[in-house]
Amino acid sequence: TNNQVGTFEFTDFDIQEVCHGKVAKGEHISGEVVYEYLVKYAEKHDLTRRIQLGRKVTTAEHLPGNEGGWRLTVVSTDGDTRIPKVTEADARRQEKATVLTASKLMVATGLTSTPMPISLPGASNFSPPLMTFHDFRRSGLQILEDPRIQHIVVYGGAKSAYDTVYAFASRAKKVTWIIRGSGHGPVYMAPSHIQAGPMKLWLEPLVTTRLLTLFSPCIWGECDGFGPIRRWLHGTKFGRLIVRTFWKKLGGDVVTQTGLTTKGPEVKKLLPKEEAMWYANGLSILNYGEDIHRYLMDGTVRVVRRDIERLEGKNFIFTTGEKTENVDAAICSTGWRWDSGIDFLPKSEHGDLGIPSTNYTKSQKETWEKLENRADKEILERFPMLADGPGIDKDDRVIPTPKLDDLSEKATAEPEKQKREEHTPWRLFRGIAPPASSQKDLVFLGMMLSLQTVLRSEMAALWAYAYLNNYLQPQMQLSDRPDPDSVASEKTSSDGSSAKQGWLYETALFNRFGRWRYPMGYGARFPDFVFDGLPYFDIMLQDLGLKNWRKGRSWFGELFSGPYLPGDYKGMVEEWRGLNKKRR
Numbered sequence: 001t002n003n004q005v006g007t008f009e010f011t012d013f014d015i016q017e018v019c020h021g022k023v024a025k026g027e028h029i030s031g032e033v034v035y036e037y038l039v040k041y042a043e044k045h046d047l048t049r050r051i052q053l054g055r056k057v058t059t060a061e062h063l064p065g066n067e068g069g070w071r072l073t074v075v076s077t078d079g080d081t082r083i084p085k086v087t088e089a090d091a092r093r094q095e096k097a098t099v100l101t102a103s104k105l106m107v108a109t110g111l112t113s114t115p116m117p118i119s120l121p122g123a124s125n126f127s128p129p130l131m132t133f134h135d136f137r138r139s140g141l142q143i144l145e146d147p148r149i150q151h152i153v154v155y156g157g158a159k160s161a162y163d164t165v166y167a168f169a170s171r172a173k174k175v176t177w178i179i180r181g182s183g184h185g186p187v188y189m190a191p192s193h194i195q196a197g198p199m200k201l202w203l204e205p206l207v208t209t210r211l212l213t214l215f216s217p218c219i220w221g222e223c224d225g226f227g228p229i230r231r232w233l234h235g236t237k238f239g240r241l242i243v244r245t246f247w248k249k250l251g252g253d254v255v256t257q258t259g260l261t262t263k264g265p266e267v268k269k270l271l272p273k274e275e276a277m278w279y280a281n282g283l284s285i286l287n288y289g290e291d292i293h294r295y296l297m298d299g300t301v302r303v304v305r306r307d308i309e310r311l312e313g314k315n316f317i318f319t320t321g322e323k324t325e326n327v328d329a330a331i332c333s334t335g336w337r338w339d340s341g342i343d344f345l346p347k348s349e350h351g352d353l354g355i356p357s358t359n360y361t362k363s364q365k366e367t368w369e370k371l372e373n374r375a376d377k378e379i380l381e382r383f384p385m386l387a388d389g390p391g392i393d394k395d396d397r398v399i400p401t402p403k404l405d406d407l408s409e410k411a412t413a414e415p416e417k418q419k420r421e422e423h424t425p426w427r428l429f430r431g432i433a434p435p436a437s438s439q440k441d442l443v444f445l446g447m448m449l450s451l452q453t454v455l456r457s458e459m460a461a462l463w464a465y466a467y468l469n470n471y472l473q474p475q476m477q478l479s480d481r482p483d484p485d486s487v488a489s490e491k492t493s494s495d496g497s498s499a500k501q502g503w504l505y506e507t508a509l510f511n512r513f514g515r516w517r518y519p520m521g522y523g524a525r526f527p528d529f530v531f532d533g534l535p536y537f538d539i540m541l542q543d544l545g546l547k548n549w550r551k552g553r554s555w556f557g558e559l560f561s562g563p564y565l566p567g568d569y570k571g572m573v574e575e576w577r578g579l580n581k582k583r584r
Helices: 031-044 088-095 133-145 159-169 227-235 237-258 293-297 347-353 362-382 384-388 453-468 503-517 533-543 554-560 572-579
Strands: 055-062 070-076 098-102 105-107 130-132 151-155 174-178 188-190 193-196 199-202 283-285 301-304 308-312 315-318 329-332 343-345 398-402 418-422 442-444
Touching: 130 133, 133 159, 133 329, 151 159, 159 174, 159 293, 188 237, 193 237, 227 237, 237 384, 293 301, 343 347, 347 362, 362 384, 362 503, 384 503, 442 453, 453 533, 453 572
Parallel strands: 055 343, 105 442, 130 329, 151 174, 151 329, 174 301, 188 283
Antiparallel strands: 055 070, 070 098, 193 199, 308 315, 398 418
């Protein structure tokens, strides 16, 4: 993991109970320890007997009537989570499907379950092994140990690409690392600790240090109780100068201390395209046993920042006319499908549910366009510097999908055998609840990215439980501006009923903010944030009726008592239970 002990744990289960003696101070928590920790957590809360492994929900049909509920189609699976299922074997499994009925549905499948299909021209005729990073878990060891495979192409610039390059280069394999020239480029990679003057600071907790979070433009930031400071920093010219200096310094320190500009021309090719401010979770950690850059410096790894025109034989052909030579295997670290992975029915409700879709009705499209235009205006008025950010990739909201009438094994490899459709982004209230559904019978958990994954998961689960059971009364609003057109309360649901007052615009503001704040991340698709995680916790806790200032000593303690860690939120579930004891 990118985490060290102290940041990756639930508030009611100390990870030290699992990793004591297995992770030394300063080391990153291993995957084996994480697995053991989650298993023991499931056992502690009696979850194991409730889990059905090797099962996949293919469809979720909303039941008619005021009570709501869901009818789920569940099939067995061999562990392959690629979607949609198009093989004959999948069709046979579908015939043996199980149907379950649920009064409430919590979708917690996350955003990294299903890889984007490979969509490179000529891929079906590429003779060497060609796979996604997702498939590397199955076939990677075979490639690593095969003496006949000496030259590997790795395609992509994210953390998974770094991991793949390191895995091969550290085994003395020659690597050509291709990063698309017209794309987002490589992510920021930092050491776990950075030097700040005479002090060496642990980078991970810095993003939950209250004082530092003030420097991040954040549409829900004022929920932290420091609105006047935030308005001065982001609403005045001098304040914005300080903010720009902060981000320039942070990104510059990362570049300098990783040696991207001093270790030679090959390492310099890994320089990110834009300043660190625009990247969100594109800021990751160099958690390797040795310096990955040494393999670029000694010629084991060659970096190519060009666009690919096609694959031909054993070669990658670039748009410049150049090509690789005699590739033995290729791994595409090109991301994950970011839709739910479940076919929600009826499709006419997609706009109400807030899920990525190509099936919005005309009125839903018009309403969201109006809401988002209003949201854009407010965001840029409150945070003028966001107007100067880089534009988003034109394919950021495109999801390639194999055509269902093609059952060939290579269907996912050829662009001409794929539908490339632009989907709507995730549009969920607080990133969790459908914004316009008339029943409280559905939530989505994990449809966002932040560095505080475990703590956010626990807090979101509590919020979701409160929402589903009518304990939630959100008080905090992201906007206090009047709506002259009353668009937030227009009728937008497929059945013609009025949406919850204010929830639609709050949802538009919450999600549209990501497009402007993190154009080099995934903000155009779903919430993706780093320094905004702590104020997100603030608004969640306030929705639940709990205190968000938990450091003590009033505002001074909040600003100067160090970072927030899971221990600061210990007991929050019991606090909420006590608060709602009479109602339950």
